Amino acid sequence: MPTEHPHTYDVIVIGAGPVGENVADRTTAAGLSTVLVESELAGGECSYWACEPSKALLRPVLLRADAAHVPGLEAAVGQPLDVEAVLAHRNRMSADWNDDGQVEWIKSAGIDLVRGHGRLAGEREVSVSTPEGETVRLRARHAVAVCTGSSAALPPLPGMTELRPWTSREATSAKRPPQRLIIVGAGVVGVEMATAWQALGSRVTLLAREHGLLPRHEPFAGELVTERLREAGADVRFDVSVVTAHRTGDGGDEVRVTLSDGEVVTADDILFATGRSPRSQDIGLDTVGLQPGDWLATDDSLTVTAVPGTWLYAVGDVNRRALFTHQGKYQARVAGAVIAARARGERLDTGRWSPHSSTxxxxxxxxxxxxxxxxxxxxxxxxxxxRAGRDVEVVDYDIGHLAGAVQYRPDYRGRARVLVDRERQVVVGATFAGPGVAELLYSATVAITGEVPVERLWHAVPAFPTISEVWLRLLETRRDS
Known part of the structure; x- marks a missing residue:
């Protein structure tokens, strides 16, 4: 039975993943009473089925790949990975799929938590169906933030239920490596899971509809990943798609896939890493004039543009602006500041790189x-x-020429590219491919967001011998070209 009177808060946040938690943290810190609504585990997709478990699977794989090429360590890392130990580490990083720690943090931050499926029920109204079968009504004085994220999108193949496919959730939480694994998809999830499960003992067949991996990146990135996956034993195929897929054998223990080129491949399991869809199908969008199942379009303040007033926000994957946990948390900080400013009756500062704009x-x-x-x-x-009509200089450098790279891995293979806006003389894009380059990314992000003039970058001296010296080499390459 529904509660007779709604509980009133300043802010209601639907979804207690990293994005929702950060919205709630910012609004609570601003003095606004806030409630989180969550139907699954507090902490969300990232904590239990995405960022944390996937990187726990990949970290030992990548560390072993680096160590195996360092003189004096080859023999020490020559044995196969301890699969049970890797999976146990993955379980710990996923908190054994228990959210007690997250719930404790939510309470310590002064945020209320309501367990159940939250749905919009009109302007500033949310109805929550609890696990106990009750209905809790919530009302917001100022804002409702939809932070429900996204889920794996499966292709429209017949017999999908009987196929029992993996999505990203099963790929990161599997209890054992399948002997044979087919992965459909050339994007980030596909190549990361191919890297992990091939190293953990699976025989991986990776199917790409495109002519290359990581099609949204610079081509050389996908080429280097393809080269290493094939060296590791993975079967990487391009320009193919799945026509049919079904299970055969006693108990349906084998997957049989017919490809667009007519070939048939078999495996024990199949992972579809073919994109994401918004978790907006059953959250009451129709009660505020929106279409269930749609992505929620917002302006740079994260306000939903199709709903009158400034009370409804969509933050994180569900708005399709940038499907990354860290970017969703960035949006959450902006949205929290916007909600707080509006609650105080303040005028928003929505200029480029302002506190109220997710530039x-x-x-x-x-x-x-x-x-x-x-x-x-x-x-x-x-x-x-x-595509955007931007006039840019393209500067490339072989990272393997750096002393720091050779120290890292004597057979280092990698490449760096920066794009410089010819008119403004600032960096507007950067791509690094090679072992250990993740730690180069923040410097590139600072250069772009800070719009640092290229001539000023000459005065940012990299330490020797480190891979960060690539910045100096890129500047020299540009000067000498």
Whole structure:
């Protein structure tokens, strides 16, 4: 039965993942009473089925790949990975899929938590169906923030239920490596899970509809990852798609896949890493004039543009601005500041790089692909610059020429690229591919968001011998070209 009177808060946040928690943290810190609504585990996708478990699987894989090429360590790391130990580490990093620690933090921050499925029920109204079968009504004085994230999108193949496919959730929480694993998809999830499970003992077949891996990155990034996956034993195929897929054998223990080129491949499990869809199908969007299942479009203040007034916000994956946990948390900080300012009756500062504008969603989205080698990128690629009509200089450098890279791994293979805006003479894009390059990314992000003049970068002296010396070499290459 629904509660007779609604509980009133200043702010209601639907979704207690990293994004929702950060919105609630910022609004609570601003003195606004805030409640989080969560239907699954507090901490969300990132903590239990995405960032944390996937990197726990990949860290020993990448560390072993580096160590195996360092003189004096080859023999020490020559044995296969201890799969049970890796999976146990993954379980610890996922808190054994228990959210007690997250709930404790929420309470310590002064935020209320309501367990159950939250749905919009009109302007500033939310209805929560609890696990006990009750309905809790909530009302917001100032704002409702939808932070429900995204889920794996499966292709429209017949017999999907009987196929029992993996999505990213099963790929990061599997209790054992399958002997044979087919992965469909050339993006980040596909290549990371291919890297992890191939190293953990699976025989991986990676199917890419495109002519290359990581199609949203610079081409050399996908080429280097392809090279290393094949060296590790993975079967990487391009320009193919799945026509049919079904289970055969006693108990359906084998997956049989027919490809667009007519070939048939078999495996024990199949992972579809073919994109994401918004978790907005059953959250009451129709009660505020929106279409269930749609992405929620916002302006730079994270306010939903299709709903009158300034009370509804969409933060994180559900708005499709930038599908990264760190970018969603950035949006959460902006949204929290916007909600607090409006609650105080203050005028928003929505200029470029202002406190109330998520400019980085457009100008400087950083991302790391934790493969061997690592891929780190921020800002524009050459393809994106051309599409946007931006006049840029493209500067490349072979990272393997650096003394710091050779110290890191004697057979270092990697490449760096920066894009310089010809008119403004600032960096607008950077891509690094190679072991250990993830730690180069923040410097590139600062250069772009700070709009540091290229001539000023000459005075940012990199330590020797480190991989960060690539910045100096890029500047020299540009000067001498």
């Amino acid at each position: 980085a969603d457009v100008e400087a989205v950083p991302g790391v692909v934790f493969t061997d080698p690592e891929i780190a990128s921020v800002g524009l690629t050459v393809r994106e610059a051309a």
